[in-house]
Amino acid sequence: MTKPVVFIPNRISESALALLGERCEVDYRDIEEKLDDESFFAALQQADGLMVYSRHKITPAVLDKAPRLRIVSNIAVGYDNLDLPALTARGILATNTPDVLTETTADLTFALLMAAARRIPEADRFVKDGQWNEWRPSLMLGKDVHGATIGIVGMGRIGEAVARRAKGFDMKILYHNRSRKSDAEQSLGAEYVTLDELLSRSDYVVLMTPFTPDTEGLMGARELGLMKKDAILVNTSRGRVVDEQALIQALTERQIGGAALDVFQTEPIPKDNPLLSLPHVVTSPHIGSATRETREKMAMKAARNMLAGLFGERPENLLNPSLLP
Ligand code: DGY
Numbered sequence: 001m002t003k004p005v006v007f008i009p010n011r012i013s014e015s016a017l018a019l020l021g022e023r024c025e026v027d028y029r030d031i032e033e034k035l036d037d038e039s040f041f042a043a044l045q046q047a048d049g050l051m052v053y054s055r056h057k058i059t060p061a062v063l064d065k066a067p068r069l070r071i072v073s074n075i076a077v078g079y080d081n082l083d084l085p086a087l088t089a090r091g092i093l094a095t096n097t098p099d100v101l102t103e104t105t106a107d108l109t110f111a112l113l114m115a116a117a118r119r120i121p122e123a124d125r126f127v128k129d130g131q132w133n134e135w136r137p138s139l140m141l142g143k144d145v146h147g148a149t150i151g152i153v154g155m156g157r158i159g160e161a162v163a164r165r166a167k168g169f170d171m172k173i174l175y176h177n178r179s180r181k182s183d184a185e186q187s188l189g190a191e192y193v194t195l196d197e198l199l200s201r202s203d204y205v206v207l208m209t210p211f212t213p214d215t216e217g218l219m220g221a222r223e224l225g226l227m228k229k230d231a232i233l234v235n236t237s238r239g240r241v242v243d244e245q246a247l248i249q250a251l252t253e254r255q256i257g258g259a260a261l262d263v264f265q266t267e268p269i270p271k272d273n274p275l276l277s278l279p280h281v282v283t284s285p286h287i288g289s290a291t292r293e294t295r296e297k298m299a300m301k302a303a304r305n306m307l308a309g310l311f312g313e314r315p316e317n318l319l320n321p322s323l324l325p
Pocket of ligand 1 (some may be wrong): 054075076077078079101288289
C-alpha cells in the first residue's frame with residue numbers, strides 16, 4: 001500500500017517527525033523561515049496531510065491548490081488561520097493542539113503582566129544603557145501585583161491557568177466568559193461579572209479569548225475608556241481582539257496605565273508602529289507557547305492527530321466533528 005504524503009513546511013521536533021515517518025511519506029522542510037509560495041504550493045499538490053503553524057493561512061484559494069488534502073493538523077491551539085467552513089465543505093479534517101500549551105501560555109501571560117507592572121524591560125534598559133548614576137526614592141516606581149484585582153476576559157483553559165497563578169499572588173479574581181465557570185468560582189474564588197464591570201474594577205485586564213467574529217475588536221475605544229487610569233492591559237490571545245488604533249490612542253493619552261502585548265493586529269509588528277515607542281508598553285513576539293518542552297508536546301499532539309485522521313480514526317482534537325459523526 002502506498003503511504004500517505006504529509007507535507008510539513010517548517011521545523012518540528014525530531015520525535016514527531018519520526019512518529020510520522022513510521023507510517024507516512026514525509027515531505028519535510030527543516031527550516032524556521034516561511035517557505036516561498038512556489039515551493040509551498042508545489043508540495044501541497046501532492047499532500048494528503050498538511051501540518052502547519054498558525055503563520056500559514058489556510059484559505060479556499062490555498063485549498064484549491066491541494067487536490068489530495070484530507071487533513072490539516074494545526075500546531076497551535078488557536079485556529080483562526082484555518083477557514084474551517086471551507087475545510088469542512090471540502091471534507092478536509094482540521095485539528096489543533098489544546099491542553100499541552102495551557103500552562104506555558106499562562107506562564108508567559110503572567111510574566112508579561114509582572115514585567116509591565118514592575119517595568120522590568122524599561123529598568124533593564126536603564127541599567128544597561130549606563131543611566132543608573134544614583135539610586136532615587138522614585139526610581140522606576142511600578143504597581144503592586146499582589147493583592148490587586150485581575151480581570152480575565154475569556155475563562156477557558158488558559159484563563160483558568162492564569163487565575164491559578166493570580167490566586168498565588170493573593171489577587172482578587174474577576175472574570176467574564178460566555179458561560180459561568182462554577183469550578184473556578186469555587187476553587188479560585190473567581191467572581192463572574194459583566195465585561196463593563198470587569199473593565200472598571202480591574203487593575204490588570206487580561207485578554208484570553210479566542211479570535212472569532214464575536215471577539216474581533218472586543219476592546220475598542222469605549223471599553224478602553226472604562227478601564228482605570230492606571231490599569232494595565234495584557235493580551236496573549238490574538239491581536240485583533242483589540243482595536244489597535246484605539247489602544248494606541250488610550251496609551252498615548254494616558255487613559256490607561258500600560259499594556260503588555262504578545263500579539264498584534266499585524267505580525268510581525270511593523271517597525272513604525274507607535275506601540276514600539278511607548279515606554280509603558282511591554283512587547284514580545286507571539287511566544288505564548290514557545291518553550292522547548294511545549295513545542296515538543298505540540299508537535300507530538302499534531303502528529304498523533306495527523307495519523308489518526310489519515311488512518312481512519314477520530315483525531316483527539318478534531319475541529320470539524322460533523323465530518324466524522
Ligand atoms: C496558539 O497555539 O494558538 C499560539 O498562539 C501559537 O499560534
